Amino acid sequence: xxxxxxxxxxxxxxxxxxxxxxxxxxxxxxxxxxxxxxxxxxxxxxxxxxxxxxxxxxxxxxxxxxxxxxxxxxxxxxxxxxxxxxxxxxxxxxxxxxxxxxxxxxxxxxxxxxxxxxxxxxxxxxxxxxxxxxxxxxxxxxxxxxxxxxxxxxxxxxxxxxxxxxxxxxxxxxxxxxxxxxxxxxxxxxxxxxxxxxxxxxxxxxxxxxxxxxxxxxxxxxxxxxxxxxxxxxxxxxxxxxxxxxxxxxxxxxxxxxxxxxxxxxxxxxxxxxxxxxxxxxxxxxxxxxxxxxxxxxxxxxxxxxxxxxxxxxxxxxxxxxxxxxxxxxxxxxxxxxxxxxxxxxxxxxxxxxxxxxxxxxxxxxxxxxxxxxxxxxxxxxxxxxxxxxxxxxxxxxxxxxxxxxxxxxxxxxxxxxxxxxxxxxxxxxxxxxxxxxxxxxxxxxxxxxxxxxxxxxxxxxxxxxxxxxx
Numbered sequence: 001x002x003x004x005x006x007x008x009x010x011x012x013x014x015x016x017x018x019x020x021x022x023x024x025x026x027x028x029x030x031x032x033x034x035x036x037x038x039x040x041x042x043x044x045x046x047x048x049x050x051x052x053x054x055x056x057x058x059x060x061x062x063x064x065x066x067x068x069x070x071x072x073x074x075x076x077x078x079x080x081x082x083x084x085x086x087x088x089x090x091x092x093x094x095x096x097x098x099x100x101x102x103x104x105x106x107x108x109x110x111x112x113x114x115x116x117x118x119x120x121x122x123x124x125x126x127x128x129x130x131x132x133x134x135x136x137x138x139x140x141x142x143x144x145x146x147x148x149x150x151x152x153x154x155x156x157x158x159x160x161x162x163x164x165x166x167x168x169x170x171x172x173x174x175x176x177x178x179x180x181x182x183x184x185x186x187x188x189x190x191x192x193x194x195x196x197x198x199x200x201x202x203x204x205x206x207x208x209x210x211x212x213x214x215x216x217x218x219x220x221x222x223x224x225x226x227x228x229x230x231x232x233x234x235x236x237x238x239x240x241x242x243x244x245x246x247x248x249x250x251x252x253x254x255x256x257x258x259x260x261x262x263x264x265x266x267x268x269x270x271x272x273x274x275x276x277x278x279x280x281x282x283x284x285x286x287x288x289x290x291x292x293x294x295x296x297x298x299x300x301x302x303x304x305x306x307x308x309x310x311x312x313x314x315x316x317x318x319x320x321x322x323x324x325x326x327x328x329x330x331x332x333x334x335x336x337x338x339x340x341x342x343x344x345x346x347x348x349x350x351x352x353x354x355x356x357x358x359x360x361x362x363x364x365x366x367x368x369x370x371x372x373x374x375x376x377x378x379x380x381x382x383x384x385x386x387x388x389x390x391x392x393x394x395x396x397x398x399x400x401x402x403x404x405x406x407x408x409x410x411x412x413x414x415x416x417x418x419x420x421x422x423x424x425x426x427x428x429x430x431x432x433x434x435x436x437x438x439x440x441x442x443x444x445x446x447x448x449x450x451x452x453x454x455x456x457x458x459x460x461x462x463x464x465x466x467x468x469x470x471x
Contacts, residue, residue, distance in 0.1 A: 021420055021462050022056065024427040031072040032060045050179075051084065051434055055419040059426060064091035066443040069431070077431040078448045078455075080383075080438025085231070085261050086286035088348060088381075089339060090443025096290055096338045103334035109326070116333035123340040124288065124298055127268050129278045130257075133304030136296050136328035140260040140285030141169030143295035144223070146322060147281045148173055151221035151254045153320050154303045161212065161222040161253075163203035165229035165410050168258050168283070173197065174223075182411055203228065203236060204405055206243035213251040221281075222248055223256040226271030231261040232379045233435055234409045235401055241277045254280040254303070260295070263288055264343050265352070265439070266380045274380070287343070290335030293326065348442035352381035355449060356440040359383050362453040367396035371471045372460050375399030384437035387421065389414035391470065417468055424462050428455035 026033065036057035039046035045053070052058050059071045067090050069079045079091070089096065103116075121134040137143045152158060160173070164182050168174040172190045175181075177200045184200045186192045199216075201208055203224065213219060222244065228235040248255040257279035262271035264287040272278055281299035288296050297304070305311035312319040326332070342348060360383045364376040373394040375386035386401065388394055389412060401409055418436050425432050430452050432438050463469045 019466055021424045021427065021459075021466060025423040026056070028075055028427060029057075029059055029071065029073055033057055035060045035072065049084075053434065054422060055416065056423075059431070066090045066092070067441055067445070067448045075426075075429070077426065077429055078444070078451050079431050080440065080452075081431055081433055082439045082441050083291050084286065084433075085265070085439045086289070086291045088265055088287050088352060088441055089291075089342060090441040093339070093342075093443075095342065096335050099334040099338040100292070100331060103331050106330070108331045109329045114328075114330050114333070116330055116337055117328040119337045120328065120333050120340070123337065123344060124284070124296060127264065127340065127344060128259075128282065128284070128298050129269050129272050130280065130282050130300065131298035132301040134296055134298045135304060135307055135322065136294060136324075137285075138293055138295065138324055138326040139169070140258075140283060140295045141171055142324065143260075143283045143285055143297050144168040144174055144256075144258065145171050147256050147283050147297045147299075148221065148223070149320060150297065150299075150303055150306055151256060151281065153306055153317070155220040155252075155254060157218050157220040158197055159199055159216070159219045160197060161199045161201055161209065161219055163201055163224050163229070165234055165406050166203065166223075166225045166258070167230055168223060168225075168260075176200070182406075202406065203234070203240065205237075206240050206247065209244060210247040213247055213253055219251075219253050221254040221256050223258060223283075225258045225260075226262045226275070226277075227266065227379060227382075229406065229410055230435065231439070232377075232382050233384055233437075234406045235377070235379065237402060241271075241275050245277045245279070248280075256280065257282045259283060260285040261382075261439075262380070264340065265349060267349055268343055287339065288336060289332050290337075290339030292332040292335045294328070294332040294336060346442075349381070351442045352440045352444070355444045356381040356383050358449050359440065359452055362449065363456050364396050364399075366453065366457045366460065370457065370460050370464070372396065372464070372469055373471060374469075375401065377401045378437065381440040382437065383440070384435050385421070385432075387414060387417050387436070389417065417463075420463060420468050421459060424459035425455055428458050430455040 036046050061069050062072045063070050067078055068076055070076050124134045125131045164177050167178045172194045176187055176195050181187050186195045245255055257272055259270040259282045263284045267274040285295035306317055306320045307322055309319045360376050360378055367374050374388050375394055375396055378384045421436050422432050
C-alpha cells in the first residue's frame with residue numbers, strides 16, 4: 001500500500017468487548033445500529049457523505065432545534081456538526097422555518113427567474129468585499145468548479161496553484177491533494193492529464209509561491225481556504241494571505257478564496273473581510289444558502305461577466321456556459337435571504353465566536369488538569385482537538401499548531417482515536433465533527449458550553465482509563 005493509499009484508507013477496528021466507551025455508545029444507539037445495518041445493504045459503506053464515517057456506526061438523527069439535535073433512539077446532543085457548518089443560526093431558526101414554510105406552499109422550483117434570487121445576490125454583494133457580481137450554484141463543489149473555469153477563461157492559462165490539504169470539493173480538478181494523495185499522485189478514476197493542471201504547493205511559505213509564479217507564465221489562478229486547510233486544522237502562517245495577494249497581483253494571477261466554511265462565519269464578510277485581503281473571486285456555500293443546498297461564485301465584474309453574453313461579446317470573449325437545474329431555486333433562496341438578512345443586521349458571528357473561545361479555553365484547562373498531552377486551537381467560531389498521534393512532547397497550556405505544520409496536524413492522524421473520542425462524546429450527549437472538533441452557532445449558550453466541557457472531561461477520563469491516552 002502506497003503512502004497515498006494509506007492516507008485515504010477507511011479506518012477499521014475490532015469491537016472492544018471490555019470498552020466502556022464502546023459499550024455505552026452501543027447501549028444508547030440501538031436504533032442507529034439497526035438503521036446502519038439496513039443502509040449497508042443499499043448504500044455503499046452505508047453512508048451518503050464520507051465525513052459522516054464513524055466507528056462502529058454513525059448516529060441517525062430524527063429532529064433538531066437550536067444548538068441541539070435528537071437521534072432515533074431519543075438521545076439529545078449538543079450539536080457542533082451544524083449541518084456541516086451551514087447553520088450559523090442553529091437548527092430550525094424560527095424566521096428561517098417561517099420563510100421556507102411560506103415558500104414551499106408557493107412552489108419549490110418554478111424554473112423561472114424570481115425576486116428572491118435578486119434579493120439574495122444583493123445581500124452577498126453588500127456583505128462580501130469582492131462580490132461585484134454573483135452567480136449561484138447548487139453546492140460548493142459546483143462553485144469551485146465554476147470559479148476555476150472562469151479563471152482559466154479570463155487569463156487564457158491552464159494551470160492552477162493549490163495547496164496541500166486544502167479542500168475545494170470533490171470534482172476531478174481539486175480532489176488530488178485535498179483529502180488524500182498529498183504527494184500529488186493520481187487518485188482512482190481521475191485522468192492524469194487533469195491532475196497535471198494542478199501545481200500542488202505547501203501553504204507554509206509564501207516565498208515558494210512567489211518563486212513559482214515568477215518562474216512560470218502558464219498559471220491562471222491560485223486557490224486556497226482562507227482559514228488554512230480544513231477550516232483551520234492547518235492554520236496559515238501570519239501574513240500568508242497578505243503576501244499571497246501581493247504576489248498574485250504582481251504576476252497577473254487571479255486569487256480565488258474558498259470561503260465555503262469561512263464565508264459569513266469568520267466575519268459578516270468572511271475571511272476576506274476579517275483579514276483585509278480582497279480576492280479576485282471567492283467560492284461560497286453552506287451559510288450562503290441558509291442551511292439548504294446552495295453555493296455561489298462572487299467576484300470582479302470583468303471576470304464574472306464572462307457569463308453574460310452581451311458583456312462577453314463586447315469584450316470579444318467567448319461566453320462561459322453555466323447551467324444548473326437547482327441554481328437559486330426559490331426554496332433555497334427563501335432560507336438564504338432570511339439567514340443573510342439576520343447576519344447583516346445582528347452580530348451573530350461575534351456571538352458564535354465568543355462562545356467558541358469559551359469552549360476552547362475550557363477544553364484547554366481540562367487537558368491541563370487531566371494531564372493530557374493534546375492541543376486545543378481554532379479561529380473564529382471553530383474549535384479543533386489535536387490528539388497527538390505521534391505522542392510528541394506537548395503542553396496544552398501553550399500549544400501552537402504552527403509549530404507542527406501540515407504533516408503532523410492533518411497528514412498523520414489516528415483515525416481510530418478520533419472515532420473513540422467522538423463516540424465517547426456522543427455517549428455523553430455531544431456531537432463533534434470528525435477533525436475532531438466543531439463549529440459553533442449563535443444559538444449555543446452557557447448551558448451548552450457547560451454540558452460540552454463536562455462531556456469532554458468525562459470522555460478524556462474514559463480514554464485514559466482504557467489506554468487511549470498516555471500522559
